[in-house]
Amino acid sequence: MAKVNRVSLLDALKKVTKVISNITTQPVLKGTLVEIANNQMKLTGTNLKTSIITKIDCDTGMFSESFVADAKLFLDIISKISSQEIEISFSDGNINIKGGDSNFNIRSIGDKNLFPNVEQSISDNKEIVIKSDVLRELTFKTIPFTSEDETRPTLGGVKLEFDENKMIGTSLDGYRLGHYVAQVENEKKAELLIESDALSNIIKTLDKDTVTIIYNDNSSLVGFNLGETLIFTQQLAGTFFDYRNMLKPDNYKARVIVNAQELRDAIERVSIVAREKGTFNPTTISINDNTLVLVAKNEIGNVMEKVSVDTKEGETMDYKISFNPNYLLAGIKATTSDKLEIRFNGELNPGYIIEEENNFVYLILPIRTKE
Structure with missing residues:
Protein backbone atom coordinates (compact mmCIF):
# COMPACT_ATOMS: atom_id res chain seq x y z
CA MET A 1 0.00 0.00 0.00
CA ALA A 2 1.18 3.51 -0.84
CA LYS A 3 0.07 6.71 0.91
CA VAL A 4 0.02 9.91 -1.11
CA ASN A 5 -1.16 13.48 -0.66
CA ARG A 6 -4.43 13.97 -2.53
CA VAL A 7 -3.59 17.46 -3.88
CA SER A 8 -0.21 16.30 -5.23
CA LEU A 9 -1.79 13.28 -6.89
CA LEU A 10 -4.63 15.33 -8.35
CA ASP A 11 -2.22 17.88 -9.84
CA ALA A 12 -0.11 15.10 -11.34
CA LEU A 13 -3.13 13.37 -12.86
CA LYS A 14 -4.34 16.62 -14.41
CA LYS A 15 -0.97 16.99 -16.13
CA VAL A 16 -0.76 13.54 -17.66
CA THR A 17 -4.41 13.26 -18.74
CA LYS A 18 -4.02 16.30 -21.03
CA VAL A 19 -2.69 14.06 -23.79
CA ILE A 20 -4.78 10.93 -23.19
CA SER A 21 -7.53 10.25 -25.71
CA ASN A 22 -10.46 7.84 -25.57
CA ILE A 23 -10.33 7.60 -29.35
CA THR A 24 -7.84 4.74 -29.75
CA THR A 25 -7.87 1.10 -30.71
CA GLN A 26 -5.37 0.27 -27.96
CA PRO A 27 -7.14 0.07 -24.57
CA VAL A 28 -3.91 0.63 -22.66
CA LEU A 29 -3.57 4.12 -24.20
CA LYS A 30 -6.82 5.17 -22.52
CA GLY A 31 -5.10 4.78 -19.18
CA THR A 32 -2.55 6.38 -16.91
CA LEU A 33 0.48 4.22 -16.17
CA VAL A 34 1.15 4.33 -12.42
CA GLU A 35 4.54 3.09 -11.14
CA ILE A 36 5.08 3.02 -7.38
CA ALA A 37 8.44 2.31 -5.72
CA ASN A 38 10.99 3.79 -3.31
CA ASN A 39 8.72 6.50 -1.89
CA GLN A 40 7.90 7.82 -5.33
CA MET A 41 4.94 7.58 -7.67
CA LYS A 42 5.51 8.07 -11.40
CA LEU A 43 2.53 8.73 -13.67
CA THR A 44 2.58 8.60 -17.47
CA GLY A 45 0.01 9.51 -20.11
CA THR A 46 0.51 9.27 -23.87
CA ASN A 47 -1.26 9.49 -27.22
CA LEU A 48 1.87 8.13 -28.99
CA LYS A 49 2.62 11.56 -30.48
CA THR A 50 3.06 13.27 -27.11
CA SER A 51 3.78 11.75 -23.69
CA ILE A 52 3.77 13.41 -20.27
CA ILE A 53 5.61 11.87 -17.32
CA THR A 54 5.53 13.34 -13.83
CA LYS A 55 6.71 12.19 -10.40
CA ILE A 56 5.45 12.90 -6.89
CA ASP A 57 6.59 11.85 -3.43
CA CYS A 58 4.63 9.27 -1.47
CA ASP A 59 5.06 6.79 1.37
CA THR A 60 5.49 3.35 -0.17
CA GLY A 61 7.08 1.39 2.65
CA MET A 62 7.99 -1.96 1.06
CA PHE A 63 5.20 -1.67 -1.52
CA SER A 64 6.29 -1.71 -5.16
CA GLU A 65 3.89 -2.11 -8.07
CA SER A 66 2.80 -0.76 -11.43
CA PHE A 67 -0.55 -0.78 -13.22
CA VAL A 68 -2.64 1.08 -15.80
CA ALA A 69 -5.74 2.86 -14.48
CA ASP A 70 -8.56 4.23 -16.61
CA ALA A 71 -7.39 7.85 -16.89
CA LYS A 72 -10.72 9.66 -16.65
CA LEU A 73 -12.10 7.37 -13.95
CA PHE A 74 -8.95 7.64 -11.84
CA LEU A 75 -8.95 11.43 -12.13
CA ASP A 76 -12.65 11.68 -11.26
CA ILE A 77 -12.22 9.49 -8.18
CA ILE A 78 -9.26 11.44 -6.79
CA SER A 79 -10.99 14.78 -7.48
CA LYS A 80 -14.07 13.75 -5.45
CA ILE A 81 -12.44 12.10 -2.43
CA SER A 82 -12.60 14.47 0.54
CA SER A 83 -9.65 13.11 2.53
CA GLN A 84 -6.26 14.77 2.11
CA GLU A 85 -4.47 11.42 2.28
CA ILE A 86 -5.06 8.68 -0.29
CA GLU A 87 -4.14 5.02 0.11
CA ILE A 88 -3.56 2.99 -3.05
CA SER A 89 -2.93 -0.74 -3.34
CA PHE A 90 -2.96 -3.22 -6.21
CA SER A 91 -3.59 -6.96 -6.34
CA ASP A 92 -4.71 -9.40 -9.05
CA GLY A 93 -5.60 -6.63 -11.49
CA ASN A 94 -7.65 -4.75 -8.91
CA ILE A 95 -6.82 -1.18 -7.85
CA ASN A 96 -8.00 -0.22 -4.39
CA ILE A 97 -8.28 3.50 -3.63
CA LYS A 98 -9.13 4.65 -0.09
CA GLY A 99 -9.63 8.12 1.30
CA GLY A 100 -11.60 9.04 4.40
CA ASP A 101 -14.92 7.18 4.25
CA SER A 102 -14.49 6.41 0.53
CA ASN A 103 -13.32 3.02 -0.69
CA PHE A 104 -13.10 2.43 -4.46
CA ASN A 105 -12.18 -0.77 -6.27
CA ILE A 106 -11.58 -0.56 -10.01
CA ARG A 107 -10.02 -2.93 -12.53
CA SER A 108 -6.78 -2.03 -14.28
CA ILE A 109 -7.02 -1.71 -18.05
CA GLY A 110 -4.73 -3.18 -20.68
CA ASP A 111 -1.35 -4.80 -20.23
CA LYS A 112 1.14 -2.51 -18.52
CA ASN A 113 3.92 -4.16 -20.52
CA LEU A 114 2.33 -2.80 -23.70
CA PHE A 115 2.50 0.78 -22.44
CA PRO A 116 5.12 2.70 -24.50
CA ASN A 117 8.41 3.30 -22.68
CA VAL A 118 9.17 6.71 -24.14
CA GLU A 119 12.06 7.43 -21.78
CA GLN A 120 14.08 4.66 -23.45
CA SER A 121 13.20 5.82 -26.95
CA ILE A 122 15.83 8.55 -27.08
CA SER A 123 19.53 8.02 -26.38
CA ASP A 124 22.89 9.74 -26.98
CA ASN A 125 21.10 12.96 -26.21
CA LYS A 126 22.02 16.57 -26.74
CA GLU A 127 20.63 19.22 -24.42
CA ILE A 128 19.84 22.92 -24.63
CA VAL A 129 18.82 24.80 -21.49
CA ILE A 130 16.69 27.93 -21.84
CA LYS A 131 14.71 30.10 -19.47
CA SER A 132 11.05 29.23 -19.10
CA ASP A 133 10.03 32.85 -19.71
CA VAL A 134 11.77 32.78 -23.09
CA LEU A 135 9.89 29.67 -24.20
CA ARG A 136 6.64 31.11 -22.87
CA GLU A 137 7.14 34.35 -24.83
CA LEU A 138 8.09 32.46 -27.99
CA THR A 139 4.94 30.35 -27.95
CA PHE A 140 2.80 33.42 -27.20
CA LYS A 141 4.12 35.01 -30.39
CA THR A 142 3.97 31.95 -32.67
CA ILE A 143 1.28 29.40 -31.72
CA PRO A 144 -1.66 31.67 -32.76
CA PHE A 145 -0.35 31.64 -36.33
CA THR A 146 -0.06 27.90 -36.86
CA SER A 147 -2.41 26.16 -39.27
CA GLU A 148 -5.14 23.61 -38.60
CA ASP A 149 -5.13 22.46 -42.22
CA GLU A 150 -4.50 18.69 -42.11
CA THR A 151 -3.32 18.72 -45.73
CA ARG A 152 -0.30 20.81 -44.66
CA PRO A 153 0.72 19.15 -41.39
CA THR A 154 4.09 20.91 -41.02
CA LEU A 155 2.29 24.25 -40.72
CA GLY A 156 0.57 22.90 -37.60
CA GLY A 157 3.76 23.39 -35.64
CA VAL A 158 6.40 25.92 -34.65
CA LYS A 159 9.89 25.70 -36.09
CA LEU A 160 12.51 26.16 -33.38
CA GLU A 161 15.97 27.10 -34.56
CA PHE A 162 19.00 27.32 -32.29
CA ASP A 163 22.23 29.02 -33.18
CA GLU A 164 25.00 30.53 -31.11
CA ASN A 165 23.29 32.49 -28.33
CA LYS A 166 20.08 32.69 -30.33
CA MET A 167 16.69 30.96 -30.37
CA ILE A 168 14.24 31.57 -33.21
CA GLY A 169 10.59 30.55 -33.38
CA THR A 170 8.59 30.72 -36.61
CA SER A 171 5.02 29.77 -37.50
CA LEU A 172 2.73 30.44 -40.46
CA ASP A 173 -0.66 29.41 -41.75
CA GLY A 174 -0.57 30.61 -45.34
CA TYR A 175 -1.94 34.09 -44.60
CA ARG A 176 0.29 35.38 -41.80
CA LEU A 177 3.61 34.55 -40.20
CA GLY A 178 5.00 35.06 -36.70
CA HIS A 179 8.78 35.25 -36.24
CA TYR A 180 10.39 35.71 -32.83
CA VAL A 181 14.10 35.96 -32.01
CA ALA A 182 15.38 35.61 -28.43
CA GLN A 183 18.86 35.84 -27.01
CA VAL A 184 19.84 32.70 -25.06
CA GLU A 185 23.04 31.21 -23.70
CA ASN A 186 23.66 28.38 -26.13
CA GLU A 187 26.45 27.15 -28.40
CA LYS A 188 24.61 24.32 -30.17
CA LYS A 189 22.91 24.39 -33.56
CA ALA A 190 19.59 22.62 -33.96
CA GLU A 191 16.30 22.75 -35.86
CA LEU A 192 13.16 21.23 -34.34
CA LEU A 193 9.56 21.23 -35.61
CA ILE A 194 7.20 20.93 -32.66
CA GLU A 195 3.42 20.54 -32.89
CA SER A 196 1.55 23.54 -31.49
CA ASP A 197 -0.62 21.41 -29.15
CA ALA A 198 2.50 19.86 -27.63
CA LEU A 199 4.02 23.29 -27.07
CA SER A 200 0.79 24.46 -25.44
CA ASN A 201 0.91 21.54 -23.01
CA ILE A 202 4.53 22.32 -22.21
CA ILE A 203 3.73 25.95 -21.40
CA LYS A 204 0.78 24.95 -19.21
CA THR A 205 3.01 22.54 -17.28
CA LEU A 206 6.03 24.79 -16.65
CA ASP A 207 6.95 24.57 -12.98
CA LYS A 208 10.52 25.88 -12.77
CA ASP A 209 12.67 28.72 -14.12
CA THR A 210 14.43 26.73 -16.83
CA VAL A 211 13.54 24.15 -19.47
CA THR A 212 15.98 21.54 -20.75
CA ILE A 213 15.31 20.54 -24.35
CA ILE A 214 16.50 16.99 -25.06
CA TYR A 215 17.02 15.94 -28.66
CA ASN A 216 19.02 13.72 -30.97
CA ASP A 217 19.98 14.41 -34.58
CA ASN A 218 18.97 10.87 -35.53
CA SER A 219 15.60 10.79 -33.75
CA SER A 220 12.30 12.57 -34.31
CA LEU A 221 11.56 12.45 -30.57
CA VAL A 222 12.17 15.60 -28.51
CA GLY A 223 11.99 15.83 -24.73
CA PHE A 224 11.28 18.83 -22.52
CA ASN A 225 12.49 18.48 -18.93
CA LEU A 226 10.41 20.79 -16.77
CA GLY A 227 11.65 19.64 -13.38
CA GLU A 228 9.41 16.96 -11.92
CA THR A 229 7.71 16.59 -15.28
CA LEU A 230 9.00 15.32 -18.61
CA ILE A 231 7.16 15.86 -21.89
CA PHE A 232 8.21 13.89 -24.96
CA THR A 233 6.79 14.69 -28.38
CA GLN A 234 7.35 13.50 -31.93
CA GLN A 235 8.48 16.18 -34.33
CA LEU A 236 6.18 16.86 -37.25
CA ALA A 237 7.29 14.95 -40.34
CA GLY A 238 8.08 16.86 -43.48
CA THR A 239 9.87 20.02 -44.57
CA PHE A 240 8.87 23.36 -43.13
CA PHE A 241 8.15 26.19 -45.55
CA ASP A 242 11.26 28.14 -46.59
CA TYR A 243 10.02 31.30 -44.93
CA ARG A 244 13.25 33.29 -45.29
CA ASN A 245 12.54 33.95 -48.97
CA MET A 246 9.25 35.48 -47.91
CA LEU A 247 10.21 37.28 -44.69
Whole structure:
Protein backbone atom coordinates (compact mmCIF):
# COMPACT_ATOMS: atom_id res chain seq x y z
CA MET A 1 0.00 0.00 0.00
CA ALA A 2 1.18 3.51 -0.84
CA LYS A 3 0.07 6.71 0.91
CA VAL A 4 0.02 9.91 -1.11
CA ASN A 5 -1.16 13.48 -0.66
CA ARG A 6 -4.43 13.97 -2.53
CA VAL A 7 -3.59 17.46 -3.88
CA SER A 8 -0.21 16.30 -5.23
CA LEU A 9 -1.79 13.28 -6.89
CA LEU A 10 -4.63 15.33 -8.35
CA ASP A 11 -2.22 17.88 -9.84
CA ALA A 12 -0.11 15.10 -11.34
CA LEU A 13 -3.13 13.37 -12.86
CA LYS A 14 -4.34 16.62 -14.41
CA LYS A 15 -0.97 16.99 -16.13
CA VAL A 16 -0.76 13.54 -17.66
CA THR A 17 -4.41 13.26 -18.74
CA LYS A 18 -4.02 16.30 -21.03
CA VAL A 19 -2.69 14.06 -23.79
CA ILE A 20 -4.78 10.93 -23.19
CA SER A 21 -7.53 10.25 -25.71
CA ASN A 22 -10.46 7.84 -25.57
CA ILE A 23 -10.33 7.60 -29.35
CA THR A 24 -7.84 4.74 -29.75
CA THR A 25 -7.87 1.10 -30.71
CA GLN A 26 -5.37 0.27 -27.96
CA PRO A 27 -7.14 0.07 -24.57
CA VAL A 28 -3.91 0.63 -22.66
CA LEU A 29 -3.57 4.12 -24.20
CA LYS A 30 -6.82 5.17 -22.52
CA GLY A 31 -5.10 4.78 -19.18
CA THR A 32 -2.55 6.38 -16.91
CA LEU A 33 0.48 4.22 -16.17
CA VAL A 34 1.15 4.33 -12.42
CA GLU A 35 4.54 3.09 -11.14
CA ILE A 36 5.08 3.02 -7.38
CA ALA A 37 8.44 2.31 -5.72
CA ASN A 38 10.99 3.79 -3.31
CA ASN A 39 8.72 6.50 -1.89
CA GLN A 40 7.90 7.82 -5.33
CA MET A 41 4.94 7.58 -7.67
CA LYS A 42 5.51 8.07 -11.40
CA LEU A 43 2.53 8.73 -13.67
CA THR A 44 2.58 8.60 -17.47
CA GLY A 45 0.01 9.51 -20.11
CA THR A 46 0.51 9.27 -23.87
CA ASN A 47 -1.26 9.49 -27.22
CA LEU A 48 1.87 8.13 -28.99
CA LYS A 49 2.62 11.56 -30.48
CA THR A 50 3.06 13.27 -27.11
CA SER A 51 3.78 11.75 -23.69
CA ILE A 52 3.77 13.41 -20.27
CA ILE A 53 5.61 11.87 -17.32
CA THR A 54 5.53 13.34 -13.83
CA LYS A 55 6.71 12.19 -10.40
CA ILE A 56 5.45 12.90 -6.89
CA ASP A 57 6.59 11.85 -3.43
CA CYS A 58 4.63 9.27 -1.47
CA ASP A 59 5.06 6.79 1.37
CA THR A 60 5.49 3.35 -0.17
CA GLY A 61 7.08 1.39 2.65
CA MET A 62 7.99 -1.96 1.06
CA PHE A 63 5.20 -1.67 -1.52
CA SER A 64 6.29 -1.71 -5.16
CA GLU A 65 3.89 -2.11 -8.07
CA SER A 66 2.80 -0.76 -11.43
CA PHE A 67 -0.55 -0.78 -13.22
CA VAL A 68 -2.64 1.08 -15.80
CA ALA A 69 -5.74 2.86 -14.48
CA ASP A 70 -8.56 4.23 -16.61
CA ALA A 71 -7.39 7.85 -16.89
CA LYS A 72 -10.72 9.66 -16.65
CA LEU A 73 -12.10 7.37 -13.95
CA PHE A 74 -8.95 7.64 -11.84
CA LEU A 75 -8.95 11.43 -12.13
CA ASP A 76 -12.65 11.68 -11.26
CA ILE A 77 -12.22 9.49 -8.18
CA ILE A 78 -9.26 11.44 -6.79
CA SER A 79 -10.99 14.78 -7.48
CA LYS A 80 -14.07 13.75 -5.45
CA ILE A 81 -12.44 12.10 -2.43
CA SER A 82 -12.60 14.47 0.54
CA SER A 83 -9.65 13.11 2.53
CA GLN A 84 -6.26 14.77 2.11
CA GLU A 85 -4.47 11.42 2.28
CA ILE A 86 -5.06 8.68 -0.29
CA GLU A 87 -4.14 5.02 0.11
CA ILE A 88 -3.56 2.99 -3.05
CA SER A 89 -2.93 -0.74 -3.34
CA PHE A 90 -2.96 -3.22 -6.21
CA SER A 91 -3.59 -6.96 -6.34
CA ASP A 92 -4.71 -9.40 -9.05
CA GLY A 93 -5.60 -6.63 -11.49
CA ASN A 94 -7.65 -4.75 -8.91
CA ILE A 95 -6.82 -1.18 -7.85
CA ASN A 96 -8.00 -0.22 -4.39
CA ILE A 97 -8.28 3.50 -3.63
CA LYS A 98 -9.13 4.65 -0.09
CA GLY A 99 -9.63 8.12 1.30
CA GLY A 100 -11.60 9.04 4.40
CA ASP A 101 -14.92 7.18 4.25
CA SER A 102 -14.49 6.41 0.53
CA ASN A 103 -13.32 3.02 -0.69
CA PHE A 104 -13.10 2.43 -4.46
CA ASN A 105 -12.18 -0.77 -6.27
CA ILE A 106 -11.58 -0.56 -10.01
CA ARG A 107 -10.02 -2.93 -12.53
CA SER A 108 -6.78 -2.03 -14.28
CA ILE A 109 -7.02 -1.71 -18.05
CA GLY A 110 -4.73 -3.18 -20.68
CA ASP A 111 -1.35 -4.80 -20.23
CA LYS A 112 1.14 -2.51 -18.52
CA ASN A 113 3.92 -4.16 -20.52
CA LEU A 114 2.33 -2.80 -23.70
CA PHE A 115 2.50 0.78 -22.44
CA PRO A 116 5.12 2.70 -24.50
CA ASN A 117 8.41 3.30 -22.68
CA VAL A 118 9.17 6.71 -24.14
CA GLU A 119 12.06 7.43 -21.78
CA GLN A 120 14.08 4.66 -23.45
CA SER A 121 13.20 5.82 -26.95
CA ILE A 122 15.83 8.55 -27.08
CA SER A 123 19.53 8.02 -26.38
CA ASP A 124 22.89 9.74 -26.98
CA ASN A 125 21.10 12.96 -26.21
CA LYS A 126 22.02 16.57 -26.74
CA GLU A 127 20.63 19.22 -24.42
CA ILE A 128 19.84 22.92 -24.63
CA VAL A 129 18.82 24.80 -21.49
CA ILE A 130 16.69 27.93 -21.84
CA LYS A 131 14.71 30.10 -19.47
CA SER A 132 11.05 29.23 -19.10
CA ASP A 133 10.03 32.85 -19.71
CA VAL A 134 11.77 32.78 -23.09
CA LEU A 135 9.89 29.67 -24.20
CA ARG A 136 6.64 31.11 -22.87
CA GLU A 137 7.14 34.35 -24.83
CA LEU A 138 8.09 32.46 -27.99
CA THR A 139 4.94 30.35 -27.95
CA PHE A 140 2.80 33.42 -27.20
CA LYS A 141 4.12 35.01 -30.39
CA THR A 142 3.97 31.95 -32.67
CA ILE A 143 1.28 29.40 -31.72
CA PRO A 144 -1.66 31.67 -32.76
CA PHE A 145 -0.35 31.64 -36.33
CA THR A 146 -0.06 27.90 -36.86
CA SER A 147 -2.41 26.16 -39.27
CA GLU A 148 -5.14 23.61 -38.60
CA ASP A 149 -5.13 22.46 -42.22
CA GLU A 150 -4.50 18.69 -42.11
CA THR A 151 -3.32 18.72 -45.73
CA ARG A 152 -0.30 20.81 -44.66
CA PRO A 153 0.72 19.15 -41.39
CA THR A 154 4.09 20.91 -41.02
CA LEU A 155 2.29 24.25 -40.72
CA GLY A 156 0.57 22.90 -37.60
CA GLY A 157 3.76 23.39 -35.64
CA VAL A 158 6.40 25.92 -34.65
CA LYS A 159 9.89 25.70 -36.09
CA LEU A 160 12.51 26.16 -33.38
CA GLU A 161 15.97 27.10 -34.56
CA PHE A 162 19.00 27.32 -32.29
CA ASP A 163 22.23 29.02 -33.18
CA GLU A 164 25.00 30.53 -31.11
CA ASN A 165 23.29 32.49 -28.33
CA LYS A 166 20.08 32.69 -30.33
CA MET A 167 16.69 30.96 -30.37
CA ILE A 168 14.24 31.57 -33.21
CA GLY A 169 10.59 30.55 -33.38
CA THR A 170 8.59 30.72 -36.61
CA SER A 171 5.02 29.77 -37.50
CA LEU A 172 2.73 30.44 -40.46
CA ASP A 173 -0.66 29.41 -41.75
CA GLY A 174 -0.57 30.61 -45.34
CA TYR A 175 -1.94 34.09 -44.60
CA ARG A 176 0.29 35.38 -41.80
CA LEU A 177 3.61 34.55 -40.20
CA GLY A 178 5.00 35.06 -36.70
CA HIS A 179 8.78 35.25 -36.24
CA TYR A 180 10.39 35.71 -32.83
CA VAL A 181 14.10 35.96 -32.01
CA ALA A 182 15.38 35.61 -28.43
CA GLN A 183 18.86 35.84 -27.01
CA VAL A 184 19.84 32.70 -25.06
CA GLU A 185 23.04 31.21 -23.70
CA ASN A 186 23.66 28.38 -26.13
CA GLU A 187 26.45 27.15 -28.40
CA LYS A 188 24.61 24.32 -30.17
CA LYS A 189 22.91 24.39 -33.56
CA ALA A 190 19.59 22.62 -33.96
CA GLU A 191 16.30 22.75 -35.86
CA LEU A 192 13.16 21.23 -34.34
CA LEU A 193 9.56 21.23 -35.61
CA ILE A 194 7.20 20.93 -32.66
CA GLU A 195 3.42 20.54 -32.89
CA SER A 196 1.55 23.54 -31.49
CA ASP A 197 -0.62 21.41 -29.15
CA ALA A 198 2.50 19.86 -27.63
CA LEU A 199 4.02 23.29 -27.07
CA SER A 200 0.79 24.46 -25.44
CA ASN A 201 0.91 21.54 -23.01
CA ILE A 202 4.53 22.32 -22.21
CA ILE A 203 3.73 25.95 -21.40
CA LYS A 204 0.78 24.95 -19.21
CA THR A 205 3.01 22.54 -17.28
CA LEU A 206 6.03 24.79 -16.65
CA ASP A 207 6.95 24.57 -12.98
CA LYS A 208 10.52 25.88 -12.77
CA ASP A 209 12.67 28.72 -14.12
CA THR A 210 14.43 26.73 -16.83
CA VAL A 211 13.54 24.15 -19.47
CA THR A 212 15.98 21.54 -20.75
CA ILE A 213 15.31 20.54 -24.35
CA ILE A 214 16.50 16.99 -25.06
CA TYR A 215 17.02 15.94 -28.66
CA ASN A 216 19.02 13.72 -30.97
CA ASP A 217 19.98 14.41 -34.58
CA ASN A 218 18.97 10.87 -35.53
CA SER A 219 15.60 10.79 -33.75
CA SER A 220 12.30 12.57 -34.31
CA LEU A 221 11.56 12.45 -30.57
CA VAL A 222 12.17 15.60 -28.51
CA GLY A 223 11.99 15.83 -24.73
CA PHE A 224 11.28 18.83 -22.52
CA ASN A 225 12.49 18.48 -18.93
CA LEU A 226 10.41 20.79 -16.77
CA GLY A 227 11.65 19.64 -13.38
CA GLU A 228 9.41 16.96 -11.92
CA THR A 229 7.71 16.59 -15.28
CA LEU A 230 9.00 15.32 -18.61
CA ILE A 231 7.16 15.86 -21.89
CA PHE A 232 8.21 13.89 -24.96
CA THR A 233 6.79 14.69 -28.38
CA GLN A 234 7.35 13.50 -31.93
CA GLN A 235 8.48 16.18 -34.33
CA LEU A 236 6.18 16.86 -37.25
CA ALA A 237 7.29 14.95 -40.34
CA GLY A 238 8.08 16.86 -43.48
CA THR A 239 9.87 20.02 -44.57
CA PHE A 240 8.87 23.36 -43.13
CA PHE A 241 8.15 26.19 -45.55
CA ASP A 242 11.26 28.14 -46.59
CA TYR A 243 10.02 31.30 -44.93
CA ARG A 244 13.25 33.29 -45.29
CA ASN A 245 12.54 33.95 -48.97
CA MET A 246 9.25 35.48 -47.91
CA LEU A 247 10.21 37.28 -44.69
CA LYS A 248 11.86 40.50 -45.84
CA PRO A 249 10.78 43.27 -43.45
CA ASP A 250 13.61 45.57 -44.57
CA ASN A 251 12.14 45.72 -48.06
CA TYR A 252 9.57 48.47 -47.56
CA LYS A 253 8.44 51.71 -49.12
CA ALA A 254 6.77 53.34 -46.12
CA ARG A 255 6.88 52.87 -42.37
CA VAL A 256 5.02 54.39 -39.46
CA ILE A 257 5.25 54.08 -35.68
CA VAL A 258 1.98 54.18 -33.75
CA ASN A 259 0.66 53.70 -30.25
CA ALA A 260 -0.12 49.98 -29.92
CA GLN A 261 -3.22 50.35 -27.75
CA GLU A 262 -4.71 53.09 -29.94
CA LEU A 263 -4.25 50.92 -33.02
CA ARG A 264 -5.69 47.87 -31.27
CA ASP A 265 -8.76 49.81 -30.11
CA ALA A 266 -9.29 51.25 -33.59
CA ILE A 267 -9.14 47.83 -35.27
CA GLU A 268 -11.55 46.37 -32.71
CA ARG A 269 -14.04 49.10 -33.52
CA VAL A 270 -13.55 48.67 -37.27
CA SER A 271 -14.11 44.93 -36.89
CA ILE A 272 -17.64 45.57 -35.64
CA VAL A 273 -18.61 46.68 -39.13
CA ALA A 274 -16.13 44.50 -41.02
CA ARG A 275 -17.69 41.37 -39.51
CA GLU A 276 -20.41 40.03 -41.78
CA LYS A 277 -22.05 36.60 -42.00
CA GLY A 278 -19.39 34.89 -39.93
CA THR A 279 -16.44 36.32 -41.87
CA PHE A 280 -14.57 39.62 -42.04
CA ASN A 281 -14.70 42.08 -44.90
CA PRO A 282 -11.38 43.74 -45.71
CA THR A 283 -10.18 46.71 -43.72
CA THR A 284 -8.47 49.25 -45.97
CA ILE A 285 -5.48 51.20 -44.63
CA SER A 286 -3.98 54.41 -45.98
CA ILE A 287 -1.74 57.17 -44.65
CA ASN A 288 -3.03 60.74 -44.74
CA ASP A 289 -0.44 63.26 -43.54
CA ASN A 290 0.44 62.00 -40.03
CA THR A 291 -2.63 59.84 -39.66
CA LEU A 292 -3.24 56.16 -40.27
CA VAL A 293 -6.74 55.79 -41.72
CA LEU A 294 -8.72 52.54 -41.45
CA VAL A 295 -11.94 52.00 -43.38
CA ALA A 296 -14.36 49.04 -43.44
CA LYS A 297 -17.89 48.50 -44.70
CA ASN A 298 -20.61 45.93 -45.04
CA GLU A 299 -24.06 45.83 -46.64
CA ILE A 300 -25.64 48.14 -44.10
CA GLY A 301 -22.92 50.52 -43.02
CA ASN A 302 -19.32 51.68 -42.96
CA VAL A 303 -16.76 52.98 -40.49
CA MET A 304 -13.64 55.14 -40.56
CA GLU A 305 -11.03 55.23 -37.80
CA LYS A 306 -7.98 57.47 -37.54
CA VAL A 307 -4.84 56.72 -35.55
CA SER A 308 -2.17 59.37 -34.98
CA VAL A 309 1.29 58.51 -36.34
CA ASP A 310 4.30 59.22 -34.11
CA THR A 311 6.87 58.68 -36.85
CA LYS A 312 6.54 58.45 -40.62
CA GLU A 313 9.27 57.53 -43.07
CA GLY A 314 9.49 56.66 -46.74
CA GLU A 315 7.49 57.50 -49.83
CA THR A 316 4.07 59.08 -49.87
CA MET A 317 1.54 56.28 -49.59
CA ASP A 318 -0.63 57.10 -52.59
CA TYR A 319 -2.30 53.69 -52.51
CA LYS A 320 -4.61 51.78 -50.20
CA ILE A 321 -3.84 48.34 -48.84
CA SER A 322 -6.46 45.95 -47.44
CA PHE A 323 -6.15 43.29 -44.74
CA ASN A 324 -8.34 40.91 -42.79
CA PRO A 325 -8.93 42.94 -39.59
CA ASN A 326 -9.05 39.80 -37.46
CA TYR A 327 -5.57 38.88 -38.65
CA LEU A 328 -4.33 42.41 -37.95
CA LEU A 329 -5.73 42.22 -34.45
CA ALA A 330 -4.13 38.82 -33.81
CA GLY A 331 -0.71 40.22 -34.66
CA ILE A 332 -1.13 43.18 -32.34
CA LYS A 333 -2.33 40.95 -29.50
CA ALA A 334 0.94 38.99 -29.78
CA THR A 335 2.89 42.13 -28.86
CA THR A 336 3.52 43.74 -25.50
CA SER A 337 5.25 47.00 -26.45
CA ASP A 338 3.64 50.43 -26.14
CA LYS A 339 4.76 51.37 -29.66
CA LEU A 340 4.55 49.32 -32.86
CA GLU A 341 6.11 49.83 -36.25
CA ILE A 342 4.02 49.15 -39.36
CA ARG A 343 5.76 48.70 -42.71
CA PHE A 344 4.18 48.71 -46.18
CA ASN A 345 5.58 47.77 -49.58
CA GLY A 346 2.72 48.40 -51.97
CA GLU A 347 -0.85 47.20 -52.08
CA LEU A 348 -0.03 43.67 -53.30
CA ASN A 349 2.94 42.87 -51.04
CA PRO A 350 2.94 41.72 -47.40
CA GLY A 351 2.62 44.21 -44.59
CA TYR A 352 4.61 43.94 -41.36
CA ILE A 353 3.98 44.66 -37.71
CA ILE A 354 7.32 44.93 -35.95
CA GLU A 355 8.14 45.02 -32.25
CA GLU A 356 11.40 45.88 -30.50
CA GLU A 357 13.90 46.13 -33.35
CA ASN A 358 12.84 42.98 -35.21
CA ASN A 359 12.75 40.72 -32.13
CA PHE A 360 9.19 39.99 -33.24
CA VAL A 361 8.05 40.34 -36.84
CA TYR A 362 4.48 39.63 -37.90
CA LEU A 363 3.86 39.27 -41.62
CA ILE A 364 0.35 39.52 -43.03
CA LEU A 365 -0.69 39.09 -46.64
CA PRO A 366 -2.96 41.74 -48.14
CA ILE A 367 -6.38 41.12 -49.65
CA ARG A 368 -7.02 42.13 -53.23
CA THR A 369 -10.13 44.23 -53.60
CA LYS A 370 -12.05 45.49 -56.61
CA GLU A 371 -11.10 49.03 -55.68
